[in-house]
Amino acid sequence: MNKNMKILIVDDFSTMRRIIKNLLRDLGFTNTQEADDGNSALPMLKATDFDFLITDWNMPGMTGIDLLKAVRADDKLKSLPVLMVTAEAKREQIIEAAQAGVNGYVVKPFTAQALKEKIEKIFERVDA
Amino acid sequence: MSMTERAQQDPLVEYAKTLLTQLESGDALEAMNTIANLHQARDQFLFNEVGKLTRSLHESIKNFAIDTSRAGNKVHDEMSRMQDASERLNYVISKTEQAANKTMDMVENIIPLTSQLGERARALKPEWQRLMRKEIKPEEFRRLTRDVEKFLDLASDETSRIGSNLSDILLAQDFQDLTGQVIRRVIQLVHEVEDNLVNLVKMAGTIDQITGITHELPEKVVVDTGPNIGPEGPIINPEKRNDVVAGQDDVDALLSSLGF
Numbered sequence: 001m002n003k004n005m006k007i008l009i010v011d012d013f014s015t016m017r018r019i020i021k022n023l024l025r026d027l028g029f030t031n032t033q034e035a036d037d038g039n040s041a042l043p044m045l046k047a048t049d050f051d052f053l054i055t056d057w058n059m060p061g062m063t064g065i066d067l068l069k070a071v072r073a074d075d076k077l078k079s080l081p082v083l084m085v086t087a088e089a090k091r092e093q094i095i096e097a098a099q100a101g102v103n104g105y106v107v108k109p110f111t112a113q114a115l116k117e118k119i120e121k122i123f124e125r126v127d128a
Numbered sequence: 129m130s131m132t133e134r135a136q137q138d139p140l141v142e143y144a145k146t147l148l149t150q151l152e153s154g155d156a157l158e159a160m161n162t163i164a165n166l167h168q169a170r171d172q173f174l175f176n177e178v179g180k181l182t183r184s185l186h187e188s189i190k191n192f193a194i195d196t197s198r199a200g201n202k203v204h205d206e207m208s209r210m211q212d213a214s215e216r217l218n219y220v221i222s223k224t225e226q227a228a229n230k231t232m233d234m235v236e237n238i239i240p241l242t243s244q245l246g247e248r249a250r251a252l253k254p255e256w257q258r259l260m261r262k263e264i265k266p267e268e269f270r271r272l273t274r275d276v277e278k279f280l281d282l283a284s285d286e287t288s289r290i291g292s293n294l295s296d297i298l299l300a301q302d303f304q305d306l307t308g309q310v311i312r313r314v315i316q317l318v319h320e321v322e323d324n325l326v327n328l329v330k331m332a333g334t335i336d337q338i339t340g341i342t343h344e345l346p347e348k349v350v351v352d353t354g355p356n357i358g359p360e361g362p363i364i365n366p367e368k369r370n371d372v373v374a375g376q377d378d379v380d381a382l383l384s385s386l387g388f
Binding site for chain 2: 013014015018019022057058063065087088089090091092093094095098105106107108110111114
């Protein structure tokens with residue numbers, strides 16, 4: 001796994017972005033950027049080459065599930081690995097995210113260990 | 129039946145009896161008058177009930193101090209309790225955000241201090257072990273004593289900084305008390321609003337009963353579970369629901385059943 005990969009963290013709460021950013025730093029990933037919803041994230045994704053997207057679901061403006069769908073519908077972005085980190089815990093939602101092509105799903109509140117495991121699992125598959 | 133309802137219905141009984149007598153004696157003209165009076169009494173009763181409903185609606189609005197200026201009424205004497213509640217909840221968001229940021233500042237501050245202490249201790253260890261094995265030369269010994277002294281000074285300084293950061297973290301948790309009080313007041317308001325609404329519904333029910341109005345209840349709206357399931361935020365009672373997962377293990381099990 002490339003520790004220099006460029007990661008975009010999307011969450012409407014700055015504290016949650018900060019927590020994820022800190023956890024990623026502990027895991028050795030320091031090349032991170034932030035956006036506060038899908039509407040601000042999508043242009044960033046299109047403008048620069050990100051290697052990984054971590055997004056919340058419930059955000060004002062464009063939600064994380066819509067962002068995921070927009071990413072999968074975009075020729076340039078469609079194979080970008082996406083991890084959802086969200087408080088949304090309905091089975092239907094998890095199924096919807098899976099069908100929309102999410103690569104991993106972490107429910108809040110989460111542990112550093114859970115985040116680490118999911119990221120490792122995603123890149124094991126991507127690198128394989 | 130309440131006293132007022134009985135008082136309002138008494139004239140109806142009187143008119144009904146009179147009407148019966150008049151009809152039996154064939155006094156059609158007077159009977160018509162009595163029917164008109166009956167109508168009037170019924171209308172009066174209805175007006176009273178509508179009046180009560182209007183008054184209690186007005187009371188409720190006053191109780192919640194709803195900002196009626198939004199409904200076109202320019203009188204806006206004091207901040208409405210609804211608006212007050214919204215502001216209180218915004219205060220909760222900002223207080224918790226501040227506390228979270230302050231705590232993270234302190235933690236981010238501490239992490240390099242502890243790793244620096246650890247690194248220095250690990251660097252000293254091999255030299256120290258050589259000293260214990262009496263393998264050390266006099267000039268190395270002098271250097272080691274200087275290094276150990278520097279380390280002791282560093283440990284003393286850094287641990288007091290760490291200690292002061294830890295008590296700042298402790299203090300940053302005071303938001304729990306403040307936001308708890310604020311949220312409790314908002315909960316109280318929600319209960320009052322609910323009680324008032326229930327009263328209004330009861331009163332409106334009385335009018336329906338008198339006038340014989342029946343409402344066609346709309347079919348219970350089936351929640352659209354189309355492709356986009358609306359976000360709900362944190363599930364506060366997962367143990368009472370069977371449509372949600374209870375934690376990461378459930379998520380993983382569900383995803384693996386889908387072939388993930």
